[in-house]
Amino acid sequence: MTRSDVANAYAPDFPPDISGVDWWAMLADPAYLADPYAALKRIRDLAPVHQDPVSGIYFVLGHDAFRRMATAPEMGRDTSLWRDGWNSPENRLRDPLSFELFGEFQPQMTNANPPEHRRMRAVYEKAFREASLAWLRPAIASECADLLDSLPLDAPVDFMAAFANPLARRVTRVAFELPAEMDAQVAEWVAALSLVGNIIMSPEEKRDALSALRAFKAYLRDRLTAGIDPNGLLALAQASHADGTMDEEESLTNLVTLVSGGAATATLLGNGMLALLRHPAEFGRLRADRALVGSAVEEMLRYEPGGSFILRVAIRDYRCGDILVPAGSLAIGLVPAITRDPAQFDDPDRFDIGRRPNPHQVFGGGPHICLGKALVRMTAEAAFARLAERFGRIELACNPVWWTHRSDQHGLHSLPLRFGHA
Numbered sequence: 001m002t003r004s005d006v007a008n009a010y011a012p013d014f015p016p017d018i019s020g021v022d023w024w025a026m027l028a029d030p031a032y033l034a035d036p037y038a039a040l041k042r043i044r045d046l047a048p049v050h051q052d053p054v055s056g057i058y059f060v061l062g063h064d065a066f067r068r069m070a071t072a073p074e075m076g077r078d079t080s081l082w083r084d085g086w087n088s089p090e091n092r093l094r095d096p097l098s099f100e101l102f103g104e105f106q107p108q109m110t111n112a113n114p115p116e117h118r119r120m121r122a123v124y125e126k127a128f129r130e131a132s133l134a135w136l137r138p139a140i141a142s143e144c145a146d147l148l149d150s151l152p153l154d155a156p157v158d159f160m161a162a163f164a165n166p167l168a169r170r171v172t173r174v175a176f177e178l179p180a181e182m183d184a185q186v187a188e189w190v191a192a193l194s195l196v197g198n199i200i201m202s203p204e205e206k207r208d209a210l211s212a213l214r215a216f217k218a219y220l221r222d223r224l225t226a227g228i229d230p231n232g233l234l235a236l237a238q239a240s241h242a243d244g245t246m247d248e249e250e251s252l253t254n255l256v257t258l259v260s261g262g263a264a265t266a267t268l269l270g271n272g273m274l275a276l277l278r279h280p281a282e283f284g285r286l287r288a289d290r291a292l293v294g295s296a297v298e299e300m301l302r303y304e305p306g307g308s309f310i311l312r313v314a315i316r317d318y319r320c321g322d323i324l325v326p327a328g329s330l331a332i333g334l335v336p337a338i339t340r341d342p343a344q345f346d347d348p349d350r351f352d353i354g355r356r357p358n359p360h361q362v363f364g365g366g367p368h369i370c371l372g373k374a375l376v377r378m379t380a381e382a383a384f385a386r387l388a389e390r391f392g393r394i395e396l397a398c399n400p401v402w403w404t405h406r407s408d409q410h411g412l413h414s415l416p417l418r419f420g421h422a
């Protein structure tokens with residue numbers, strides 16, 4: 001991505017920023033995408049909030065600045081209010097494809113401000129609490145065991161392909177009553193749609209995402225009419241539509257996002273595994289005391305977060321310290337900067353699986369805080385406890401490969417490992 005891509009996509013001409021950074025070049029640089037921390041530290045040390053002079057987007061790097069912004073009533077999550085974004089009159093003329101894509105992805109809680117947000121989120125809130133998700137524990141345990149059984153001993157294997165991605169898919173499949181034969185198709189739709197979070201997409205990516213969204217919704221529409229578990233998560237979608245809480249587009253679009261969430265769990269499993277391997281003493285600590293698995297997963301989320309962007313759009317003017325964020329502005333919380341802020345975390349570049357407290361904000365904050373966080377924790381804790389128990393030896397077989405095709409995610413394309421008994 002170049003400066004002119006951004007300047008062409010968004011109205012330029014904002015004041016220069018003290019960091020002098022070319023934001024979009026940095027955010028697309030493969031070296032940054034593999035290891036963003038030093039670059040973000042330099043910018044965060046200058047100020048917790050910056051404005052990109054090219055796009056006008058605010059970048060929030062400080063822990064406290066983000067905490068305030070994420071919870072401020074002035075800052076919503078409805079991207080249709082972004083003055084220079086997909087829903088602006090200029091963009092509708094310049095880029096009708098974006099307008100179509102984001103418009104069709106719009107009717108869901110993620111993109112809603114109060115009171116619509118509350119109305120939609122309330123449908124799922126209770127079902128996604130930790131206690132309510134207990135019914136999934138046995139399935140998570142048995143899927144972990146099954147995948148661990150299939151890992152070869154003393155031979156290189158890609159952890160992402162052999163464990164992280166399939167585990168996340170299987171948990172999603174059980175949670176949302178999807179047939180196993182749909183795994184590959186759902187993964188393809190999710191991959192195409194996940195690029196919508198990347199802010200700047202190529203026309204091909206937009207077209208692929210739009211057709212994935214339509215096909216995914218059509219599939220889920222059919223799925224909701226076939227025999228489903230009356231106590232399951234799909235029944236909530238069906239009931240919310242039947243009783244008028246949501247219209248059909250809302251219930252389907254929310255379901256698309258819920259089913260897509262599992263991909264982020266796979267990213268956490270890969271990033272967390274790599275963090276353990278790069279810090280063998282911490283891995284040893286976990287092996288010696290598996291009661292640390294809960295704080296270990298929190299530290300994996302903080303230390304090597306998978307999602308890099310958390311969005312807010314100003315509903316009204318918002319004052320963030322010295323900076324005025326005018327109504328209609330887009331602000332992006334840069335997660336890998338927020339989670340390494342020394343004002344909040346002692347020795348932030350140290351990976352410490354016993355770190356407490358660990359208020360990392362990787363799941364966001366305020367009313368939009370991740371709905372799936374209890375499921376993520378349950379899955380990752382089960383996976384890492386079993387991995388530590390099952391294999392006395394886990395080694396990198398060769399260098400991991402980070403994604404380089406998107407700025408909003410920091411995740412592994414492949415993680416070649418060798419498993420063995422001690």
Ligand code: HEM
Pocket residue numbers: 070077109110111121257258259261262263264265268306307310311362363364365366367368369370371372373375376
């Ligand atoms: C490691 C895995 C995950 C991470 C790091 C993550 C992170 C996030 C973040 C940062 C947000 C936005 C919060 C904000 O705007 O303040 C979010 C929202 C959301 N997440 Fe997750 N997520 C993960 C997995 C999941 C899973 C597995 C599901 C579903 C089963 C899920 C469902 C959702 C939903 C529905 C929202 C929108 C909530 C709302 O707007 O009210 N997420 N997530």
